[in-house]
Amino acid sequence: MSYQHPESSRRVLISLVPVICPPEAATLAEAIVDHMALTIGQMPPLLLKALAAGFTTYDLGALPRFRKRAHKLSPEQAERYYESWVHGPTPVHRQFGQMLNQIMSMSCYEQPEMMARVGYHVAPWIEEVKKKRLTVFADDIKKQEASILAPDPLRPGLTKAKKEVA
């Protein structure tokens, strides 16, 4: 079962896209948050639980100060509130804030539009060098492939005489 953001977490994340991501990524908010789910879904269970608790605390934690949950804050308030976590009173606040920044920034720059914007065109580069390698170094490549399979016992003459088959 693949991970999906709980609705409350999703709302918090969407509200944070304008805070953490560059303005050019504003139109990619849904894709960025979807991508974050792929990353979060791979995390170990302990971290997943900590994140879930973190999202809830973050959302509710805005109430005393702003009388609104975090996902309902205006962009300026969202920025101020997020900053209060990143420079927060405890390592837990700071680490949660930083983790949000890390995961969201990563998902932001996994978007094709953002990769193109920074001049990262790796797929054609891989194809180009792969072809070049196979052409220019074909003989050495074949030699290594043959060497991988060539007989070369670690203890010449010492083998297990009877090979048992399952």
Add this chain to the structure above:
Amino acid sequence: MAVARSALHEGAGPTGVFTRHDIHGDTVIDCDVVIVGSGAGGSPIAAELAEAGFDVVVVEEGPYYQTRDFTADTSAMVRQLYRDGGATIAIGNPPIMFQEGRAVGGSTVINGGMSWRTPDDILDRWRKEAGLDVDGKSLDPYFSRVEKRIHVAPNDPEAIGNENLLLKRGADKMGWKYVSNLRNQVHCIGSNRCAFGCPTGAKQSALVSYIPRALHYGARVYADVKVDRMTFHGKRATGVLGRVVNTESGKSHRVVVRAQLVVAACGAIHTPALLARSGLSSRSGRLGKNLGLHPNIKIIALFDEDVTSWKGVHQAFQVREFVEQGLGCFAAVNLPPSVTAMSLPHKGRALGEIMDRYNNMVVAGLLVEDTTSGNVKIINGRPQAFYQLADRDIVTMQKGLVLLSEMMFAAGAKKILLPFHHASEMLSADDTRRFFSKPIPASSWELFTVHMMGTCAMGSDRTTSVTDEFGFMHDVDRLLISDASVFPTPCRVNPMETIMTLATRSAGYVIDNAGRLFS
């Protein structure tokens, strides 16, 4: 109980590879040797023993991929090839993120391919402190054999990218010594995708070297099989119990492997966990203890000139001027935009402005030879690493970041971004020195590592070590451990070749003692 059918699954893999597509019921497998883990520790033993005529089964938790499966989609590769999506954390202040490969070939599929022999002074230390009968001379035949198998060679000069040339320029200007990296590669042409599965096949990871060799000599590889525990008859290891989830049916099936010899090669985090889940303990009290991490930290240097660091080999040089001060090396690496962005403390417009200069960046990092150790505990059946960075290692890292920054400014950097949320951008080496004139609180450090070691340390004294000098667990019969968990101390250099060398030596011991071990 069913026996797995032959493994050719619509061209998915070569003969001898079985995956979750191929196992349709509870399965029992008999063999001479079962090896849990297919990375740097497991695959050399598989190949050596298979060639010597033993019936070898390798069980790997991760999937089986081939070179053609490695694409430019970074996040997909991370999800597929890394345990926990690369977000595994050693708990401490600061937490340290670490990465492990989870695929056939293990972490060799995602490492940079740096291939270094264990330094002589480290072997000296292992001899004196752990009573191991090892030195550079006695290990030389094994090092040489590994180097031949995985084709350890200098990088082709024309494939070295700008970020590494700038690092070298900086070292030259400072008059610091550096070494040209040796890597397990055949004409690596610089796609700079080592960490995401080599898409050209140049990197000679276990996936394209030892595993094909093992298969060629008759070994079988069972991918997608998670081993829960080992089985025993008295003190003698007799096999492993695992499970696999079939893709089509979604059903979970038990996999039982019965063997004369059991090899645990799951890495320094998962091997002690497997042993503990199997009810084993060590009279030394050191099982799961002594975790070394080689903490890493990186900076980003911005240049006016074009760098385009994604074109070029992964890592061409290591600056080793300060080894005696605990700084294992300085090196430059390329990170894709997404990973670079996540390394930056910036956000919003500032993040965009910095990232727009992605092709002017050099990511440079340093590795610390740690002076403390952590441990691995089992929580809900899963291993959890704990590691508290030593104050003196923080001091070493502060010194190291000053030196690294000086070198990058000497290379022509105009600005350096430190990985601290409260750090402003450094515009000169003086800025960096001023910044680090005060201690940085532990909680501010953002550290990572890929070198986990030491949790089943070797030694001649069973009251102070977990395994003997060939990796056999003390007080247990026919259980061999083969991965970085057996290192008595951190090895300072990239550990792959040390792991493979010790594994090859252990394989030799098994062959030499086959009469006793397989009676």
